[in-house]
Structures are given as C-alpha cells and as structure tokens.
Amino acid sequence: MQSHGSLILPTLVVESKKSNMKIKIIFPKIFFRSEQLKRLEKHDVEFIEGNDIDLEKVKSLFSSEEYILIVNPAYLKDNWDAFPIERVKRMQGLKALCLTTSSYSWIDVGRLAKMGIIVTNIPGAPTEAVAEFNIYMMFSLLRKLPLIVKNNWKMDYDNYLNKEAVGLTAGIIGLGRIGERVAELCKGLGLDVYYWNRTKKNTLFKAVSLEKLFDVADIIFSTLATPPELKGSIHQKLLSQLKETAIIVSTSDTHVFDEKYILDKVACGKLGGYAFESNEKKLTDYQGNVMVFPEQAYFTAGTQFNRAKIATETVLSIIKGKPKNKVN
Numbered sequence: 001m002q003s004h005g006s007l008i009l010p011t012l013v014v015e016s017k018k019s020n021m022k023i024k025i026i027f028p029k030i031f032f033r034s035e036q037l038k039r040l041e042k043h044d045v046e047f048i049e050g051n052d053i054d055l056e057k058v059k060s061l062f063s064s065e066e067y068i069l070i071v072n073p074a075y076l077k078d079n080w081d082a083f084p085i086e087r088v089k090r091m092q093g094l095k096a097l098c099l100t101t102s103s104y105s106w107i108d109v110g111r112l113a114k115m116g117i118i119v120t121n122i123p124g125a126p127t128e129a130v131a132e133f134n135i136y137m138m139f140s141l142l143r144k145l146p147l148i149v150k151n152n153w154k155m156d157y158d159n160y161l162n163k164e165a166v167g168l169t170a171g172i173i174g175l176g177r178i179g180e181r182v183a184e185l186c187k188g189l190g191l192d193v194y195y196w197n198r199t200k201k202n203t204l205f206k207a208v209s210l211e212k213l214f215d216v217a218d219i220i221f222s223t224l225a226t227p228p229e230l231k232g233s234i235h236q237k238l239l240s241q242l243k244e245t246a247i248i249v250s251t252s253d254t255h256v257f258d259e260k261y262i263l264d265k266v267a268c269g270k271l272g273g274y275a276f277e278s279n280e281k282k283l284t285d286y287q288g289n290v291m292v293f294p295e296q297a298y299f300t301a302g303t304q305f306n307r308a309k310i311a312t313e314t315v316l317s318i319i320k321g322k323p324k325n326k327v328n
Contacts (some may be wrong), residue, residue, distance in 0.1 A: 009126060021319050022067035022093075024048060024060065026075055027100055027311065031304040036312040045318070052077045053196070055087065064092045068318055070311045072100040073296065079279065080106040088112065096318045099299075100307045102126060102178075105253055109328035120314050120325040124177050126298035126304035130251050131181035134221055134295035135189070138165065141247040141273035146283045146291045163245075166190035171217030173210075173234070174224035174252070175201045182221050191219070210234075212243040222250040231255045239265070247273040247289075251297045266290055 007189070011033070022044045028104040029047045048058055054077045055061060055134035063070070076082040085108055088094065096118040097107065102125070109119045144160040151160075172179045172195040183193045183205050193205050196213045214220070220242070224230060233259045242248075248262060254276050265271035266288040283292045310325070317324040 020044075020066070021095070022046065022065060025065050025311075025317055026069070026071040027308065028075075028304075031308040032312065033305065033308070037307060038254060039316065040312060049075075051075055055082055061094070062177070066093045066095050068096040068098060068315050069094060070100065070315060072251050072307070073106070074299075079276060082300055083107055085111050088115065088117070091198065093229045094317070096120065096323070098314050098318070100125075100309055100311050103253060104327050105225070105255075113328040118323050118326055119328045120318070120323060121327050122307050122310045122314075123325060124298075125310055126303040127177045127181055129300040129303045130178050130223075130297045131185060132179075133293075134182045134239065134249055134251055135185050135276040135295065137251070137291065138219055138221075138247070140291045141249070141275050144289060146273070146286075146289050150284060153164035165219075168218040169194065169216050169257040170191070170219045170221060170223045171195070171213040172205075173221060173256075174198075174222065175203060175205065175207075176223065176225065178251070179221070180205075182223060186219075186221075191192070210238060211241065214238045218246055220246065222246045222248070222252050222254075224256060225233045232258065234258065236261050239271075242271060244270050245272040247271075249314050250274075263290065263307045 023040065024046045026048045028049060046060065053075055055110040073079045081100055083097070094117055097112065097120070097159060099107070099119065099121045102121055102123055104119060104121045107119055113117050121190060129130050142163045142165060144162055147160050149156060167190060169192045170183070172183055172193065175183065175195045179195065179197070180203060183195060194208045194213055194216060195205050196208060196210050201207065208216075222234070222237075232255070236258050239261055248257070250257070262271065262274050263286060266274050267286070269288065272326075273291070275291040275293070277293045277295045277297060279295050281292050285292070314324050
C-alpha cells in the first residue's frame with residue numbers, strides 16, 4: 001500500500017492485476033474508446049448511466065467500500081449543487097472525485113482535502129469547443145438575436161441595428177487555454193485584443209490592468225476558471241467603466257460578476273448586451289439584449305472523447321498513488 005497525504009491507496013505493480021479500488025463512472029460509456037475500456041476493465045468498474053440522476057438513489061455511493069468517482073454534473077439531478085458537504089460526508093467510501101469539467105469552483109475542494117478526498121479536474125479537453133462557443137455568443141449579441149427572438153423572429157430595422165465584429169476591441173479576462181484560443185479567434189476576425197490575467201503570460205497579446213480592460217473593450221470575454229476567491233471581483237466600479245454599447249460574454253461561472261447590475265444596465269439600455277449559460281434560466285426571463293444558452297459550450301464529440309481519455313488516465317494515476325490533475 002502507498003500513502004498519499006491522508007489517503008491510503010493501493011499501488012499497482014502490474015496493471016493487469018485486479019485492483020481492490022472500485023471505480024464508479026457517471027459519464028456515458030459511449031465516449032470511452034475501446035483502448036480506455038480495456039484498461040478500465042482491469043479494475044472493478046461500474047457505469048451509472050442516465051439523465052437527471054439522483055445521487056441519493058444510487059445506494060452504492062453511500063457504502064463503506066472504497067471507490068473513485070468519475071462524474072459529469074450535466075447528468076445529475078442537482079447538477080452543480082450535487083456535492084454539498086453534508087452529502088459527501090455520507091459517501092463514506094469516496095476516496096477521489098474525478099470531475100470531467102475544467103471548472104471545480106462548484107466543489108468545496110478545501111473541505112474535501114481535509115476529509116482525505118482527492119479532487120481532480122479535466123484541463124484542456126473542451127478548449128476548442130468552448131472558445132468557438134464564445135465567438136458564437138458574441139455574434140448572437142452583435143446581431144441582436146435575443147431581441148429578434150423575443151419579437152417573434154421579426155427584424156425591427158428601426159431599433160435592432162446590428163454590429164460587425166471587425167475593428168472592435170476584445171477584452172479577455174483570464175488567458176488560460178480557452179482564453180488564449182478566444183484571443184486567436186478574435187484576432188483572426190479582425191478585432192484588437194487585450195487581456196488581463198492573474199499571472200504573467202508569454203503571449204503576443206497585450207496585457208493590461210482590469211481597469212484599462214473595462215475602459216477600452218467593446219466585448220468582454222470571461223474565461224476564468226473562477227475559483228471561489230474571485231467571487232464578486234468584477235464589481236460595479238469596473239462594470240460602470242464600460243461603454244454603453246459594450247457586451248459581456250461568459251462561458252465560465254458568472255459569480256465573478258455583479259450580475260444583477262449587468263442585467264439592470266442591459267434592461268435600461270445602458271449596456272449593449274450579456275450572454276451566458278444556464279439550464280434554469282431562459283432569455284425571455286430578461287429584458288433587453290440578454291442571450292441565455294443552455295449549458296452546451298463544451299458539448300461536442302471531440303470534447304467528450306477527450307474528457308473520457310483524460311479521466312481514464314487520471315483515475316489510473318490515482319490508483320497508482322501519483323494523481324494527475326489534482327486541484328486540492
């Protein structure tokens with residue numbers, strides 16, 4: 001046995017031997033290629049499939065037998081709220097939680113670490129899909145799609161003046177994998193590109209302060225991983241600096257924004273538009289040029305296959321006592 005922090009995990013000397021650690025997977029089996037399934041079947045694997053899965057009804061998750069859980073919140077009843085600490089405490093056998101998302105701010109990773117539970121994420125898998133979706137969201141606002149939809153798909157030529165992207169200035173918050181790809185796509189479309197990032201990046205794009213970014217940008221892209229400490233960091237003072245025609249696009253957690261302030265500004269015509277993802281809200285819930293997409297930015301075939309591949313490598317690395325992509 002090999003110790004990893006407060007965990008005692010089995011070390012596999014020969015991968016072909018069966019591991020005592022169980023692997024439970026809430027992610028469709030169809031996205032695991034034959035090579036990955038072959039490697040996983042050397043262990044005790046259970047696929048829990050379906051939509052709107054109620055974790056409380058999956059009895060095996062609350063047993064004392066040690067297991068690793070691979071999970072995509074899109075398939076859960078509670079989605080991003082599926083792992084409150086009270087529930088995790090009752091999942092006595094849980095030794096590692098392998099998220100198939102890049103975001104992990106929806107998990108209290110610090111508390112789980114104190115409980116001896118490893119948390120991992122999937123970096124990089126949805127980069128192209130999410131970056132392209134950011135551009136799609138941008139165009140939906142520039143072309144006044146929310147207003148047209150709410151006007152029964154009728155174009156109002158007196159009030160819905162569309163805008164072209166070329167010549168505008170993109171301000172990108174967070175220049176990680178997705179942010180940098182958004183920057184490249186914007187540059188290719190003829191936009192000027194500036195960015196703000198918490199750490200220095202080796203890139204051709206120009207870094208500026210948040211204050212400068214909100215002063216010059218016509219389009220704000222939020223691509224931050226959004227850990228809890230950034231909650232509310234995009235406050236009213238920054239948002240008030242935006243031009244009245246500026247738009248905000250977010251495919252990351254919207255808790256970094258003062259969202260009520262944004263929605264109020266768009267509703268009264270003091271901000272050009274806002275686009276975000278939500279499975280609960282819809283565009284008719286809001287006034288003005290507000291576009292609400294279902295949570296689909298990541299959902300492409302390429303992303304799903306990449307996630308399954310990375311999840312397989314991650315869970316096997318945990319079993320070997322050398323966890324990859326650990327976030328706590």
